[in-house]
Amino acid sequence: MELKLKHKAVNFDKLKNFGFVDGRYEKNICDNQFTLKITVAQDGKIFTTVTDNFSGEEYILHLVENSAGSYVGAVRAEYDAAVENFIANCCDSNIFCSELTKRLINYVRKNFGDELEFLWGNSPSTAIWRRKDTQKWYGVLMNIPERKIIWGKSL
Numbered sequence: 001m002e003l004k005l006k007h008k009a010v011n012f013d014k015l016k017n018f019g020f021v022d023g024r025y026e027k028n029i030c031d032n033q034f035t036l037k038i039t040v041a042q043d044g045k046i047f048t049t050v051t052d053n054f055s056g057e058e059y060i061l062h063l064v065e066n067s068a069g070s071y072v073g074a075v076r077a078e079y080d081a082a083v084e085n086f087i088a089n090c091c092d093s094n095i096f097c098s099e100l101t102k103r104l105i106n107y108v109r110k111n112f113g114d115e116l117e118f119l120w121g122n123s124p125s126t127a128i129w130r131r132k133d134t135q136k137w138y139g140v141l142m143n144i145p146e147r148k149i150i151w152g153k154s155l
Contacts, residue, residue, distance in 0.1 A: 001063060003038075003046040007124065008087060009094035010044045018090050025086070029078040034059060036082050040090075050079060093118060095125050096141055108139065116141065 019025050025038040032053060039047045050059045061067045062076040093116065096105065108114055108129055116127035125143035130136060 001048055001060075003048050003083065005046065005087065005091060005094075007093060007095040008091040010040050010046065011090060011092045012040075014090045015040060018086065020090075027082055028053070029082065030075055034075060036079060038083070038086055048079075048083065050075065093124075093127070095127075095143065101141065104141075 015023070015025075019027075020038075020040065023040050023042075027036045027038075028034070029036050029050070035051045035053055037049045037051070039049075041047070050062060051057065052059050059075065061072045062079050096102065096116075105116065112129075114129045114132070116129060118124060118127045120126055127141045128137045129139040131138055
């Protein structure tokens with residue numbers, strides 16, 4: 001199954017430290033009854049499979065929304081936890097995707113060595129840069145809906 005990430009992108013530099021080999025990561029789940037495979041293609045697309053280690057067949061019930069039961073629930077819980085761990089450790093925020101914003105982010109990274117910090121969970125499209133020595137902010141990036149901007153009018 002292709003894993004679609006909202007406002008996240010794979011950071012290929014982080015994959016090896018996480019345990020990826022040739023774009024692929026494997027983890028046994030549910031007391032070694034299943035193997036979870038995460039594959040990252042060169043274009044950044046992410047694919048996951050869960051294989052039953054006894055039969056060698058792909059297991060998909062954890063992906064079926066209406067499937068219930070403690071067994072399916074256990075597989076789903078371990079799958080979800082592993083995928084969340086992958087996202088947390090191997091992906092970066094990709095909320096700011098205009099070319100100018102990407103250039104600004106790269107400029108700050110190259111010249112100051114600073115990365116964006118996302119401080120507010122309820123506002124994932126707001127980030128800051130801060131000084132390492134004083135911890136004071138020196139820049140803010142925000143996505144503001146166009147409807148909230150009054151063009152050509154003074155306040």
